[in-house]
Amino acid sequence: MTAGIGHPMETQGSGAPGAGGGAIGLDELDLSIVHALQIQPRAPWTLVGSVLEIDPVTAARRWARLRDVGAAWVDGYLSPAQEDMTWAQLEIAVNGARLMDVVRTLCDDAGVLSLKQTSGSRDLVALVQARDVDTLAEYVSERVCRVPGVQGARVHVITATPFEGSQWRLRSLDAGQRERLRQFDETRPAPGTPVTAEPLRPVERRIAVALGTDGRMPLAALAREVDASVATTRRALGRLLNSGRLALRCNLARPLTGWPVSAMYFASVPAEHLDATATALRTLPELRFCTMTAGPHNLFLDVWLRTLHDVHALEAHISRELGHLRLRVEERAVILRTFKHVGRVLDRHGHSVRSVPINTWK
Template identity: 35%
Template sequence: MATLNSRESAVQRASVLESVTELDLALVHALQVRPRAAWAELAGPLGATASTLARRWARLSGAGLAWVAAVPGRDSSLGICSAFATIRCRPGARDRVTAWLVERPEVVTIETTLGSTDLLCDVFASDLRELGRVLTEELDQVEGIVSTEAILITSVYFEGTRWRLRSLDATQVAALAHERSMPVPQPVGLDAVDHALLDELVRDGRLAWVELAHRAGVSTATVRRRITRLSTAGVVAFRCDVAHSLAGRPIPVSLLGSAPASGLDSICRGLAALPECRLVAAVTGRANIFATLWVRNPADAQRLEAAISERVPAMSLRDRIVGLRTEKRMGHLLGEEGRRVGVRPISPW
């Protein structure tokens, strides 16, 4: 019976993907702009009723094609430290190592890769000491790991909360974005209620205010006030992610580059402006720039790399890492075609 149910579920998921419409893609783009907007707020710009949008989203999220989740804000005042970790494994050990990493809440993203490394991970910690402990003491004890290189992130120029599916026109985006306010970083302390709310929103970033209040044991007004405070302070952000199959099955290619410190800021901003860009960060180590691009095929990666070298001659490429499969993204477990199949909640706050 389990096998039959599994086959039925696979057929149902495939059916949902085949029936994805332009409205579905527009809805996902709208939620990337306004992840927690009420359906009624999106109805006008998308030209659909609130009930239709709610129904469409239930199908997409139920099939693991799209989801909204809370993530650390880019300008958090809590001192969250993050790093990329490249891991080399012994032959035949990568699956075992990956299974161990999946269960670690500090390891928020995991990709199996081609190139100079077997695994590329994104690691979050509450401070530099804790980050160092995870990257050295804990990983050093994992059987099957041959070597680990830590690439400390010093500044993020572009990341997943700003990536867009590009299904809306400029007028629709403007209609959605005009009410958005930018975070204003400020000191803020978190108590047990804040942590309870964040834990729930990591799992489902679109939980209704009433449901959040019920789960945290506080009033709806308190929930609204708390989440608004945390968002305004840059502690938390919300992001609508998509399965690779919904995004056109892109290939993630990560580039490590070096550039003079005097030109680092302008180069990173230039990379962030590329349509293919998924992430750009200034880092420390053998390189000082880390960029991830989502491309359609290996030929596109080569073409784009050549264009970057021509456009930014001051940056020299040190390494390139091609992603084969994303096992985990910001705590959400991904299965076939990058669909969300589960969650191992992150808690870096």
Template identity: 30%
Template sequence: MESVMLDTLDQCMLHALQIDGRVPFSRIAAVLDVSDRTVARRFGRLRAAGALRVSAVPHSHVAADTQWLVRLRVHPRAATGVARTLAARHDTAWVTELSGGTEIVCLFRVPGNGAAPLAMLSAHPGIVEVTAQRLLRHLMDHRWRGRMSALTEQQLAGIHPPDTATPDPVRLTDLDRRLFRMLSADGRAACADLARQVDWSESAVRRRLTELRGAGMLLFDVEVEPALFGFSAQCLLWLSVTPSRLNTVAASLAADTETAYLGATTGRHNLLAVTLSRDAGTLYSYLSERIGALPGVEQVETAPITAYAKRFAPAQMSRAS
């Protein structure tokens, strides 16, 4: 990724896009009191540098897919190749390499109550061991607070997404899934471009996007490297929590700025967290003084994230088709 820095205007624009990934640049410009061209130029600069990507994905609860968290122990020399192979699959939501180059963690989404493709993974010559846990529930109803604190309440009121308080039911079609695949790559893709790729008319695409958003089916995420906000230590945590205290622990961690994601899983550990800290020292303090002091936390396994081969928002990933 090209070296970039975020100023206040960039952070405000990113916050606005996180609220509504398809909000017109003209609306962002009006809220921030700058020109449309300024917003478009800032967006283009960050995207060209590989520092920004907007993805639009179906709501995980409504899409009714099964999500599997898969941990792979790999040969060090094979790690990058395995990660790239997994990232190219349509049924992976995110793929990350962990420290040491011997482990990869990814999230699969399969239709209905389908199983993770463990047999296929085990047959890969670069993969030594495969384990899978089902992701039972997402335990955060908001995104990482570190990238959503730039706009004032008055500015937020000017960048609100479509009202989804009383959604009408929508049945997903095969054509919808083709549309999702395009939007997961570029959530701001023009309707004309989407129409050409999914072989619909532009008016049909525009109308369908309105229906999907109105039904609460389509959500947006802005992928930005946390280091640009000053958070350089990314970590996966597997926590073993006393079942009776699981909701209490999750609610407590969800309120922390360091927490980017929380999910309940099956397996030896029942809580998965993605945390962001400014450096190794603050990560140590967070683990020892914050998480270590929470009643009900029995065990914590940590693994620093060194690279993402694929990154969508865990709470709302793209569906395979």
């Protein structure tokens, strides 16, 4: 499949109001730092500075400026690509007069990863996590549907996640810089160390929750937070990262990326073509999140776009390129506002206001 209708970060500088109300502008260096942390979210500033050929103190100061106004942040969460948990997309119908009351309640809920207001036939779309299908059913009926103002919820159980946001990248670093960053691993296991799919241990659960607040939390501070030794914490973090169970993500407020419009496509494709379709969709620069679901639509696509017109232009591109796989985009919706994004409550400009760490065991 050819590239989509645009390439990320063609417009390198942009600005938007920060969490404190003032404007923040990004230059090439800011974007390079964010790109570096997308590749290695926990990279030390000495490495980032070396790769970017700047002083480590400068790199740290630049990052602190972005982080402090909520323009960029790093967090961790259990990856939806793993099978330890059950994930679902919820379409939530809400009494319009109670919308913001519902939003405030669900934003504070540790089981809601993301929450968006959309155009179209649903009011809110939420990404939620539960321990298993039974817990999911109870959570939706006894928690979500009992929130005052919620009129009902439709559940789409996620069966696979071909692409998620931690895999999305800016285009600020060259190939050599990207390779140098990939070589860093603070938890690299000894050669021959097996990666086992054993159940999550209590300390691993605590690490996942703690990194939801600050994905760059230093190892010593993380050890204190989870009440374990540094050595135990290092091993547990290594197990989580090397098994792919824990995803670390460096986020940049969407308006600052040059892709200010967000949309969702609800699509279907014959089951025998699902894998081939997912492989092709991964080449789309606009793609931020793709899930396979058990429901009336078996593909949910979350995309970032430059203009509202591109909602139809990208749909036409996808339909043209994947028509031979019988892909059908059956519905599309514009995201009117993202209230919560992977455990972060956002303001109207997409800046992080506070974190509500994802805690399925709470």
